[in-house]
Amino acid sequence: MNTASAVEPHRNKRGESSRAAIFGAALDLFQERGYEATTMRAIAVRAGVSLGSSYHYFPSKEHLVLEFYRHTHELHLAVIAPLLSREKDLAARLRGVIRAVIVTCEPFHGVAGSIFSSVANPASAVNPFGPTSRALRDEVIAMYAEVVSGSDAKVPSDLAAELPLLLWLYQMGILYFWIFDRSQGRLRTLEVIDQTTDLIVRLISLANLPVLRGSRRRALALVRSIAEGSH
Amino acid sequence: MNTASAVEPHRNKRGESSRAAIFGAALDLFQERGYEATTMRAIAVRAGVSLGSSYHYFPSKEHLVLEFYRHTHELHLAVIAPLLSREKDLAARLRGVIRAVIVTCEPFHGVAGSIFSSVANPASAVNPFGPTSRALRDEVIAMYAEVVSGSDAKVPSDLAAELPLLLWLYQMGILYFWIFDRSQGRLRTLEVIDQTTDLIVRLISLANLPVLRGSRRRALALVRSIAEGSH
DNA sequence: GATCGGAGTTGAACATGTTCAATAACACTT
DNA sequence: AAGTGTTATTGAACATGTTCAACTCCGATC
Numbered sequence: 001m002n003t004a005s006a007v008e009p010h011r012n013k014r015g016e017s018s019r020a021a022i023f024g025a026a027l028d029l030f031q032e033r034g035y036e037a038t039t040m041r042a043i044a045v046r047a048g049v050s051l052g053s054s055y056h057y058f059p060s061k062e063h064l065v066l067e068f069y070r071h072t073h074e075l076h077l078a079v080i081a082p083l084l085s086r087e088k089d090l091a092a093r094l095r096g097v098i099r100a101v102i103v104t105c106e107p108f109h110g111v112a113g114s115i116f117s118s119v120a121n122p123a124s125a126v127n128p129f130g131p132t133s134r135a136l137r138d139e140v141i142a143m144y145a146e147v148v149s150g151s152d153a154k155v156p157s158d159l160a161a162e163l164p165l166l167l168w169l170y171q172m173g174i175l176y177f178w179i180f181d182r183s184q185g186r187l188r189t190l191e192v193i194d195q196t197t198d199l200i201v202r203l204i205s206l207a208n209l210p211v212l213r214g215s216r217r218r219a220l221a222l223v224r225s226i227a228e229g230s231h
Numbered sequence: 232m233n234t235a236s237a238v239e240p241h242r243n244k245r246g247e248s249s250r251a252a253i254f255g256a257a258l259d260l261f262q263e264r265g266y267e268a269t270t271m272r273a274i275a276v277r278a279g280v281s282l283g284s285s286y287h288y289f290p291s292k293e294h295l296v297l298e299f300y301r302h303t304h305e306l307h308l309a310v311i312a313p314l315l316s317r318e319k320d321l322a323a324r325l326r327g328v329i330r331a332v333i334v335t336c337e338p339f340h341g342v343a344g345s346i347f348s349s350v351a352n353p354a355s356a357v358n359p360f361g362p363t364s365r366a367l368r369d370e371v372i373a374m375y376a377e378v379v380s381g382s383d384a385k386v387p388s389d390l391a392a393e394l395p396l397l398l399w400l401y402q403m404g405i406l407y408f409w410i411f412d413r414s415q416g417r418l419r420t421l422e423v424i425d426q427t428t429d430l431i432v433r434l435i436s437l438a439n440l441p442v443l444r445g446s447r448r449r450a451l452a453l454v455r456s457i458a459e460g461s462h
Numbered sequence: 463g464a465t466c467g468g469a470g471t472t473g474a475a476c477a478t479g480t481t482c483a484a485t486a487a488c489a490c491t492t
Numbered sequence: 493a494a495g496t497g498t499t500a501t502t503g504a505a506c507a508t509g510t511t512c513a514a515c516t517c518c519g520a521t522c
Contacts, residue, residue: 015499015500015501018500018501049500049502050501050502051500051502051503052500052501052502052503052504053500053501053502056500056501057500058501194521
């Protein structure tokens with residue numbers, strides 16, 4: 001059931017504090033120096049453990065990134081909770097949620113670039129499409145399902161089924177843009193978010209037009225077939 | 232004018248043969264063992280030079296990947312030349328060109344995954360959006376410009392201006408899908424190519440509909456603003 | 463042909479992610 | 493309290509990308 005516990009057989013011990021110390025040190029150092037400039041040795045030193053101990057809790061440096069994902073995801077969830085219970089307009093919900101993503105990640109803007117390097121590697125443990133990150137991925141997609149279902153927007157059912165997945169992809173695209181964004185206060189990214197969320201919601205409402213129905217069906221069938229291919 | 236010669240001050244010498252030997256060895260070994268499993272030492276040995284010599288011609292392992300790009304791009308150009316001069320239907324041109332991409336890259340399917348790791352890193356020399364790969368990127372985009380302009384399709388002029396860039400992005404998306412594709416003969420990717428090229432051409436023809444004109448304008452304005460942001 | 467500057471070449475040295483066998487600490491049973 | 497097996501911890505050893513100072517070789521200039 002719970003893949004996390006299967007992968008991490010760390011039965012409750014006081015040793016959990018070592019794990020927390022290692023992750024905390026990694027988080028600090030990533031922020032201070034960037035991902036690549038942070039050595040496993042430096043992490044171990046700041047955490048007050050030995051180099052080998054770090055590898056006892058995290059099989060690789062990339063697994064620290066995975067934990068980092070989960071960390072920011074939980075921050076994100078906490079931030080958007082009020083919005084999701086208050087706002088019913090789909091465009092506003094989507095805009096707020098995506099804005100919250102980049103606001104939450106902002107402290108790690110400098111790091112994100114080099115992290116994405118590991119992320120894109122299909123062989124990597126932290127690849128968003130891979131099995132290791134499946135649990136987290138499903139949580140994020142579920143969040144977008146709630147963004148849609150909790151709104152008052154009328155979405156064709158076939159589109160509604162795939163929309164959470166598509167929005168998750170959209171979020172990754174925004175994040176990738178954000179990584180390159182060097183504008184003051186990340187205003188460019190915010191602008192792009194406003195424009196694209198608006199566009200997305202508009203296209204959703206157009207999806208029911210007779211002229212578009214055929215293309216919509218075909219596009220969604222394609223999305224479905226691609227999505228199921230990744231088990 | 233020519234950035235390549237500015238970056239590579241290797242005045243003509245017989246030493247060019249070393250460069251070729253190193254790249255050839257790298258190409259072979261990448262294919263045989265994959266990118267990460269290929270060590271710079273192994274490349275040097277097979278090329279018959281010393282480790283240090285490899286770094287004289289290629290500042291990093293990633294720069295070998297850049298050369299690899301250029302190599303496959305030129306193969307690709309040669310393959311699609313007949314098609315582009317013969318076929319006038321946009322869908323057929325696009326389908327043929329994209330299919331040729333994955334056919335050309337097929338020998339490197341196993342390698343591509345780990346290569347993409349470096350590629351996605353914004354700080355990397357081989358990042359497609361970065362300055363180092365600009366020359367090659369412009370060539371590829373120019374090729375897609377010819378795919379469109381050489382067809383008999385009627386494309387709204389504002390869309391025509393951005394279409395080559397969008398098709399370049401589309402190609403990268405297909406390549407990323409292809410990397411994950413483990414199906415027999417890469418049939419899944421071929422299927423996705425057929426479906427998506429068809430869909431793209433259909434959407435282009437729909438772009439003139441009055442209901443869509445507003446969204447099209449806004450989407451293209453967005454694309455333009457994003458594209459110019461990267462200088 | 464002697465000289466000289468720069469390209470070509472070399473291998474040792476370095477930094478760092480990762481592995482591993484050995485040891486210590488702990489929890490739980492008897 | 494003794495025993496036992498699992499977890500925690502350690503640091504040395506390894507592999508590999510990269511750097512660098514030294515050296516060689518070629519080609520041009522006088």
